[in-house]
Amino acid sequence: MRRYSAFAVAREATRYHQGWERAWASPEPKRSYDAIIVGAGGHGLATAFYLGKNFGITNVAVIEKGWLGGGNTGRNTTIIRSNYLQDPSAALYEKSRSLFETMSQDLNYNVMFSPRGVIMLAQTEHEVRGYKRTAQANALQGVTTEFISPARVKEIVPIINIDGPRYPVLGGLWQARGGTARHDAVAWGYARACSDMGMDIIQQCAVTGVTREDGAVTGVETTRGHIATKKLGIVVAGHSGVLAEMAGFRLPIESVALQALVSEPIKPCMDCVVMANTVHGYMSQSDKGEMVIGGGADGYNNYTQRGSFHHIEETVRALVETFPMISRLKQLRQWGGIVDMTGDRSPILSKTPVEGIFINCGWGTGGFKATPGSGWAFAELMAKGHSPLTDAFGLERFREGRFIDESVAAGVAH
Amino acid sequence: MLILECPCCGVMADETELAPGGEAHLRRHGPGSSDEDFEGYLFLRPNARGVHFERWRHAHGCGKWFLAARDTATMEVFATYSAQTAEPPQHVIDAIRAKRPDWSLVP
Numbered sequence: 001m002r003r004y005s006a007f008a009v010a011r012e013a014t015r016y017h018q019g020w021e022r023a024w025a026s027p028e029p030k031r032s033y034d035a036i037i038v039g040a041g042g043h044g045l046a047t048a049f050y051l052g053k054n055f056g057i058t059n060v061a062v063i064e065k066g067w068l069g070g071g072n073t074g075r076n077t078t079i080i081r082s083n084y085l086q087d088p089s090a091a092l093y094e095k096s097r098s099l100f101e102t103m104s105q106d107l108n109y110n111v112m113f114s115p116r117g118v119i120m121l122a123q124t125e126h127e128v129r130g131y132k133r134t135a136q137a138n139a140l141q142g143v144t145t146e147f148i149s150p151a152r153v154k155e156i157v158p159i160i161n162i163d164g165p166r167y168p169v170l171g172g173l174w175q176a177r178g179g180t181a182r183h184d185a186v187a188w189g190y191a192r193a194c195s196d197m198g199m200d201i202i203q204q205c206a207v208t209g210v211t212r213e214d215g216a217v218t219g220v221e222t223t224r225g226h227i228a229t230k231k232l233g234i235v236v237a238g239h240s241g242v243l244a245e246m247a248g249f250r251l252p253i254e255s256v257a258l259q260a261l262v263s264e265p266i267k268p269c270m271d272c273v274v275m276a277n278t279v280h281g282y283m284s285q286s287d288k289g290e291m292v293i294g295g296g297a298d299g300y301n302n303y304t305q306r307g308s309f310h311h312i313e314e315t316v317r318a319l320v321e322t323f324p325m326i327s328r329l330k331q332l333r334q335w336g337g338i339v340d341m342t343g344d345r346s347p348i349l350s351k352t353p354v355e356g357i358f359i360n361c362g363w364g365t366g367g368f369k370a371t372p373g374s375g376w377a378f379a380e381l382m383a384k385g386h387s388p389l390t391d392a393f394g395l396e397r398f399r400e401g402r403f404i405d406e407s408v409a410a411g412v413a414h
Numbered sequence: 415m416l417i418l419e420c421p422c423c424g425v426m427a428d429e430t431e432l433a434p435g436g437e438a439h440l441r442r443h444g445p446g447s448s449d450e451d452f453e454g455y456l457f458l459r460p461n462a463r464g465v466h467f468e469r470w471r472h473a474h475g476c477g478k479w480f481l482a483a484r485d486t487a488t489m490e491v492f493a494t495y496s497a498q499t500a501e502p503p504q505h506v507i508d509a510i511r512a513k514r515p516d517w518s519l520v521p
Contacts, residue, residue, distance in 0.1 A: 214458035241461040252457035254436075255486075300416075303463045303487045309415055310430050343457045399453040 001196040005107050023188060024195035029030060029202050032228035033061045034087020035382060036220060036237055037206050038243060040064035041073040042183070043360055043367065044235035045190035045201075047382070052197040054376070055383035060199045061229075062191075063222060065206040069187030072237050075305075075337035076368040077294040079263050079273050081118040081178035085134050086404050088392035089346060090141040093108075098372025100181055103372060109189030111181045112287065117272040118178030119153060121322070122171040124278055131173040131212065145175045159269050164321045167279055180273060180284055185348065186371055210247040215353035217247070233358045233382050238338030240361035249353045251361065252398045253340045258297040258365050259307035261316075261334040263326065265289030279318030280311075291326060293319065297339065297365060298360045307336035339364050344403035349378050349390035358382050359395070416419045421494050423476035433459030437515060439501055451518055463487050465517050470494075483510055 003009065004020055035051060037044045040062045051057040062068075080100055082093035099106075100113045122128040127214035133148055138145040150162045153172045162169035173218050191201055202224070209221035210232070219228035234243045238255045265288050275282035295315035296307050312334060320327045342348060342362035347370070349360050360378045363370060373389070382385035392404060416429040425431075437459055441453040452478040466486045471479050481499065483492040483506050492513065502519065510517055 239463070241459075242463060250454075250458040251461070252453075252459070255463075256459050256460050300468060301437075301461065301466055301486045301488070304489055306489075308429055398457045399449050 001192070002242065003186045004110075023192040024201055026203065027200045029063075029200065029205065029222070029224055031201070031229050032219070034059040034229070035231040035233065036060070037062045037233045038220070038235070039071075039236040040068035040187075040191070040201055040202060040203065041071050041235065041237065042069065042187050042190065042371035043237075043363070043374045043378070044189055044232060044233070045069075045194060046371050047233055047235060047360065047378045048194045048199055048375075049190045049197075049381035050376045051383060052194065053197060054379060057383060058197045058199060060194070060200065061227065061375065062194065062201045063189055063205050063207060063220070063227075064201070065201045067203050068191050068201060072337045072339065072367060073183055073371075074188045075181055075260070075335055077284070077292050078120065078180040078183045078368060079178070079275075079282065079284065079294075080113070080181060080369040081175050081180070081273075082143050082369070083118070083134060083138055083173055084143075084406060085137050086346075086406060087137075087141060088389075088404050089406050090138065090143050092373050092377060092389050092393075093144050093370055094141070094373075095376060097177065097372045099372035099376060101177075103181070103186070103189070107193050109185060109192055111185040111189055113179065113181040114287075115177045115179040115282075117156065117174065117176045117298040118275065119148075119156060119272060120173040120275045120277060121169050122173070123167045123169060123276060125170065127278060128170050131171065134173055135257055140167035143174055143175075144177060148172050148174045151171040156272060157270060157274055159323055159325050160274070161322055161324050161393060167276070167318060167321055169322070178273065180286075183368055186368075190375075207243065207246070210243070210354075210357070212248070212354060217357045230356050231382055233360060233378065234357065235360045235378070238340050238365065240340050240359065244352075244359065247352065247354050247357055249358070249393075251348070252343050253348075253362055255303055255340055256298050256300065256337050257302040257304060257307040258339045259291060259295045259311055259334060259336045261295070261312060262286070262290040262292050262332050263329040264332050266291070266329065269325070277323055279315065279322070281315040281319045283319060283323065290332060291329060297341075303338055305336045305338055321410070339367075341365075343398060344405050346404035346406050347374070347393055348395055349374070349381060349387075349393040350395040351381075351385070352395065363407065416489060416491075418470060418477060418482050418491060419494050420472040420478070421496055422472065422478040425472070425475055427472055427475055431472065431474040433471045433473040436477065438469045438497075439499075440469040460510055462511050465492070465514060469497065485514075
């Protein structure tokens with residue numbers, strides 16, 4: 001693999017940029033692999049990357065039904081934070097956030113990580129108490145956050161209206177090292193690094209069945225033939241239930257649509273991420289100048305990647321009160337993604353009833369921020385059979401009642 | 415916007431009038447049941463991509479619960495019917511079969 005650098009740009013500039021090689025190969029699938037990952041989104045590719053980097057397992061295929069990074073990896077609002085309340089969540093998301101810090105260097109791919117800071121607004125007395133508690137919990141967990149006053153919120157976000165009649169700002173939970181990253185670049189960077197390690201990324205190849213023998217996995221049936229493996233990682237977000245059914249077990253997951261929208265681009269006006277959980281809205285400004293707004297999730301099962309209009313209306317109505325200057329912005333586009341919700345709103349990283357099959361799903365409305373940490377921990381689980389980061393996230397927790405209850409997980413209606 | 419006809423009051427209600435109530439026809443497992451059954455009742459769902467039976471409440475209307483058969487991949491509504499049923503009635507199954515001949519009710 002030719003490394004990307006300023007010298008490479010200069011070299012190519014002298015020859016009409018004819019020398020750039022393809023970032024990843026598109027090989028034909030082999031007959032068998034040491035490990036197969038289903039789903040070439042951020043989490044799947046990160047898992048493959050860390051299987052190779054941390055455990056030396058490089059005879060790996062990543063199988064994708066569509067194109068890589070074409071699901072929720074390309075549909076989120078790119079927010080990165082780790083200010084969770086429960087210890088297992090904070091450990092996993094903080095690992096992830098810390099991996100984002102050096103991701104561009106690790107992958108030799110600019111993922112445009114921007115630790116611009118994340119504020120979660122407290123707009124009710126209940127939220128004030130909740131976030132103060134979270135700030136204390138974060139201090140114990142080694143996650144740097146602080147509870148800040150309304151005046152400090154106004155200082156960080158000058159465009160905010162802190163005395164709104166319905167949603168006054170009473171304070172905020174501030175994580176200065178949270179931020180955003182370029183979501184597609186995360187998937188592309190991992191894909192390039194995986195391909196460089198000799199892994200096969202097989203796009204346009206749908207899994208149609210899972211073959212088993214004596215309760216252990218033997219491979220997958222795909223639209224491009226049978227591929228054998230002893231280790232199968234299922235990382236397919238909203239369609240996890242479909243894959244689990246092929247493999248013969250059930251999941252505590254329901255799929256719903258979550259929406260986001262962006263405005264027309266405007267000049268820089270807000271240099272951090274603001275989440276307003278009471279009104280189910282969050283907003284940041286992209287490098288292109290668009291205001292990126294995340295909304296609420298529908299309350300009913302849905303696979304249409306569309307979502308209900310009235311959720312957008314509610315989100316925007318409330319955000320306009322908090323940010324009066326956005327009232328005349330035009331909406332550029334809107335989209336929906338299918339998120340896989342678990343009963344406790346925490347993810348599942350687990351072994352399954354079928355030996356050799358591992359599942360990584362249930363990230364619900366907050367998966368992007370976890371991409372590298374999820375890959376790191378899931379690779380360890382697949383390689384060694386257990387990982388300190390995933391132990392609490394097993395499937396059996398639903399039967400045993402050991403929930404990791406994160407009702408604040410993404411600040412949206414779930 | 416999703417529009418469902420409330421079988422209790424006959425109003426064509428759009429989703430802002432309705433409150434979703436999750437999957438319909440769950441078999442309740444309470445005290446004394448096995449851990450597997452209880453877990454299944456509380457958490458495990460078919461999460462079908464396709465025909466889905468679900469509970470709704472006409473919250474900003476007559477206030478009554480009812481059930482609906484809907485396709486989660488196309489948003490097509492096959493029928494709405496009374497909540498006082500333990501399983502989908504025949505006319506609902508017929509309405510689904512008319513549009514999805516290959517579909518079968520998995521117990």
